[in-house]
Amino acid sequence: MPPTAAPSTAARAATSRQMQVDASGLSGEGGYEPPFRVTPEIVRHVADIGEAMGRIESEGGENVRPALRRANRIRTVQSTVEIEGNTLGVEEVAAVLDGRRVRAPPRDLLEVRNAFAAYEAMPDWMSHSVADLLRAHQIMMDGLIEAPGRFRTGGAVVAGPEGVVHIAPPASRVESLMSALLGWLEETDEHPLIASSVFHFEFEFIHPFADGNGRMGRLWQTLILARWKPLFAALPVESMIRDHRAGYYEALRESGRAGESTGFVEYALRMIREVVLEHVRTEQVTEQVTEQVRRLLAVMDDSALSARELMSRLQLTHRPNFLYNYLRPALRHGFIAMTRPDAPRAHNQRYRLTPSGRHRAAAPG
Known part of the structure; x- marks a missing residue:
């Protein structure tokens, strides 16, 4: 403006x-003191x-x-x-x-x-x-x-x-x-x-x-x-x-x-x-990543995927199991990120690998 x-x-x-x-x-x-x-x-x-x-x-x-x-x-x-x-x-x-x-x-x-x-x-x-x-x-x-x-x-x-x-x-x-x-x-x-x-x-x-x-x-x-x-x-x-x-x-x-x-x-x-x-x-969790999180990272690539798409790749049908044992731990530890972090429940929410997640996915074990 x-x-x-x-x-x-x-x-x-x-x-x-x-x-x-x-x-x-x-x-x-003289001395200056910023007000706070x-x-x-x-x-x-x-x-x-x-x-x-x-x-x-x-x-x-x-x-x-x-x-x-x-x-x-x-x-x-x-x-x-x-x-x-x-x-x-x-x-x-x-x-x-x-x-x-x-x-x-x-x-x-x-x-x-x-x-x-x-x-x-x-x-x-x-x-x-x-x-x-x-x-x-x-x-x-x-x-x-x-x-x-x-x-x-x-x-x-x-x-x-x-x-x-x-x-x-x-x-x-x-x-x-x-x-x-x-x-x-x-x-x-x-x-x-x-x-x-x-x-x-x-x-x-x-x-x-x-x-x-x-x-x-x-x-x-x-x-x-x-x-x-x-x-x-x-x-x-x-x-x-x-x-x-x-x-x-x-x-x-x-x-x-x-x-x-x-x-x-x-x-x-x-x-x-x-x-x-x-x-x-x-x-x-870096050294003790759960098997569920490892599986999630393994099915992801460079594209942004919806929760439904991820569940399909993992061959999962029980959404609470997916949320609590796969998705949320991976989000919490920074291995994946939301494409819309400002609106976590958005209908068009997608998830992508972060650099640390990509590194973790490539690591042995």
């Missing part, structure tokens, strides 16, 4: 938030994630198997670009990254290659470095915009169905705003789970680049988390956000209206918690 559109209530709230930023000294002069509250929900999520991470580490689960690490990286890349409108599915992304020919719009192919390169380069970056942030943007948006790796030089407006939802700070302030925010990130005593989520919201509020802000915000939160626990470099938090993208945008809007990131922090921690618990569940 063009900048001339009338600002919504959310945009006016964002303008109020901008006044808070101006008054707080975010120019870098640590709520009971935030405390619960941090405790749950910490407990799960401790269990993973005590069982040696922080050393992710190469096949699962690769599958998760594919999920991460596919999810973060799909959120921004990319049309490639998981299988197509895997094919692109394997160097196979894929028929798709050139921009979509380039977005995938760039995002993969950016995530692969993460170990080389410091989360509080302005220079590294710009280098990451250069990789993420190379060939996609006119000046990748540079802060925007013009205004930025975010529009939604209801009109303008956010008017970003003027370009003249972006460099000082980002320097101050990264400085806060380096010095803060907040738990990394909280700090990474606060940073993500503040980054999207500043909207420092002409394009690619969503991808960069998600990438940088993953980097912050990976600096705390390296396992996060292999966990597809972005895929959980993709599956709950309406909540993602709503949390950004609500925090903008409130003038603080509390609501977004709660949302982000819910997503992180679910991804960590999914990893725990996946690791628990």
